[in-house]
Amino acid sequence: xxxxxxxxxxxxxxxxxxxxxxxxxxxxxxxxxxxxxxxxxxxxxxxxxxxxxxxxxxxxxxxxxxxxxxxxxxxxxxxxxxxxxxxxxxxxxxxxxxxxxxxxxxxxxxxxxxxxxxxxxxxxxxxxxxxxxxxxxxxxxxxxxxxxxxxxxxxxxxxxxxxxxxxxxxxxxxxxxxxxxxxxxxxxxxxxxxxxxxxxxxxxxxxxxxxxxxxxxxxxxxxxxxxxxxxxxxxxxxxxxxxxxxxxxxxxxxx
Numbered sequence: 383x384x385x386x387x388x389x390x391x392x393x394x395x396x397x398x399x400x401x402x403x404x405x406x407x408x409x410x411x412x413x414x415x416x417x418x419x420x421x422x423x424x425x426x427x428x429x430x431x432x433x434x435x436x437x438x439x440x441x442x443x444x445x446x447x448x449x450x451x452x453x454x455x456x457x458x459x460x461x462x463x464x465x466x467x468x469x470x471x472x473x474x475x476x477x478x479x480x481x482x483x484x485x486x487x488x489x490x491x492x493x494x495x496x497x498x499x500x501x502x503x504x505x506x507x508x509x510x511x512x513x514x515x516x517x518x519x520x521x522x523x524x525x526x527x528x529x530x531x532x533x534x535x536x537x538x539x540x541x542x543x544x545x546x547x548x549x550x551x552x553x554x555x556x557x558x559x560x561x562x563x564x565x566x567x568x569x570x571x572x573x574x575x576x577x578x579x580x581x582x583x584x585x586x587x588x589x590x591x592x593x594x595x596x597x598x599x600x601x602x603x604x605x606x607x608x609x610x611x612x613x614x615x616x617x618x619x620x621x622x623x624x625x626x627x628x629x630x631x632x633x634x635x636x637x
Contacts, residue, residue: 384435385435385436385437386411386435386436386437386438386439386452386455387411387412387413387414387433387434387435387437387438387439388402388405388407388408388411388412388413388414388439388441389413389414389415389416389426389429389430389433389438389439389440389441390402390413390414390415390416390440390441390442390443391415391416391417391419391422391425391426391429391443392415392416392417392443393417393418394443397443397444398415398443400556400619400623401443401444401445401446401554401556401623402441402442402443402444402445402446402447404446404623404624405445405446405447405448405451406447406448406449406450406451407447407451407452410452411439411452412433412435414429414432414433415443416428416429421523421525421526421527421528422508422521422525422527422528422529422531423521423522423523423524423525423531424521424523426440426521426531427520427521427523430513430515430520434515435515436514436515436516437459437512437513437514437515438512438513438515439455439510439511439512440508440510440511440512440513441509441510441553442508442509442510442555442557444555444556444557444558444619445509445510445553445554445555445556446553446554446556446623446624446626446627447553447554448552448553448554448624448627448632448633448634448635449633449634449635450634450635450636451553451635453635453636454551454552454635454636455512455551458500458549458550458551459512461499461500461549462500462545462547463500463545463547465543465544465545466500466514466544466545466546466547467513467514467517467519467539467542467544467545467546468506468511468512468513468514468517468519468535468536468539468544468545468546468547469500469511469512469546469547469548469549469551470503470506470507470510470511470512470532470546470547470548470551471484471507471509471510471548471551471552471553472484472493472494472506472507472509472510472548472587473501473503473504473505473506473507473532473536473546473547473548473587474503474504474505474506474585474586474587475501475502475503475504475548476502476503476504478585479495480493480494480495480587481494481495481497481501481503481548481549482494482495482496482548482550482552483495483496483550483552484507484509484510484552484553484554484555485552485553485554485555485626485627485630485632486555486557487554487555487556487557487558487616487617487618487619487621487626488555488557488558488559488560488612488616489612489615489616490615490616490617491615492552492630494548496550497548497549497550499549500547500548500549501547501548501549502545502546502547503536503546503547503548504533504536504537504540504546504584504585505532505533505536505537505584505585505586505587506532506533506535506536506546506548506587507532507587508528508529508531508532509553509555509557510551510553511532511535513535517539517544519535519538519539519542519544521534521535522534522535522538522577524573525570525573525574525577526566526569526570526573527566527567527569527570528566529566529567529570529571530567530570530571530573530574530586532586532587533574533584533586533591534574534577534578537578537581537584541581552630552632552635554623554626554627554630554632556619556621556623556626557619558616558618558619559612559613559616559618561605561609561612561613562602562605562606562609563588563589563598563601563602563605567588568598571589571591571595571598572595574591575591575593575595578591579593583597588601589601
């Protein structure tokens with residue numbers, strides 16, 4: 383476990399305490415928390431600079447890692463090809479398929495298919511991304527806000543000839559329901575359109591980044607139409623994360 387550090391950007395001590403800070407692996411793995419950063423990229427680069435472990439697990443403060451998760455992580459990392467730079471709990475495969483599985487409270491379900499081997503991905507959900515420090519990768523601080531950095535870092539790795547993979551690394555994402563995509567999401571979308579123009583289209587966990595941007599307009603419309611249904615699906619964030627893990631059959635992991 384001395385090879386791993388857990389890093390998080392948090393704006394809420396309460397959310398952190400109710401979720402990530404309750405993960406049993408923190409008895410053995412240090413947690414580095416960045417607060418009040420202006421963007422995810424800046425927060426995570428600060429965490430890279432402040433730590434030295436070869437493996438950095440970047441996790442949202444509303445993620446919970448059940449007992450035995452570190453054993454499962456070690457087993458999954460051992461399965462990765464030598465070119466790996468990034469590994470995630472949820473990503474979008476090169477064929478557009480969602481790779482998981484993870485529990486999402488905002489959706490009220492386990493999402494993502496379970497691959498039998500690490501699957502190359504074009505994008506990550508930002509809830510949990512594992513970075514191999516020796517890859518030399520850093521987050522692009524020109525990317526504004528708190529969206530799309532999972533897609534950006536995956537594309538950065540692939541453009542450098544390094545591997546970005548997702549696989550069977552379950553965790554609990556005790557995220558709150560989001561009724562709509564905000565202006566900050568649109569800003570990140572436009573940034574990605576410009577930066578990765580030669581790689582488009584790109585499928586992210588939320589939308590497709592296309593040259594025209596029509597997919598973003600479509601998703602705004604769909605979110606407005608489906609708001610009531612999606613809110614009814616959400617379980618809320620007031621359940622104990624240990625109970626959510628037990629409901630998923632994830633009370634203890636083994637490889």
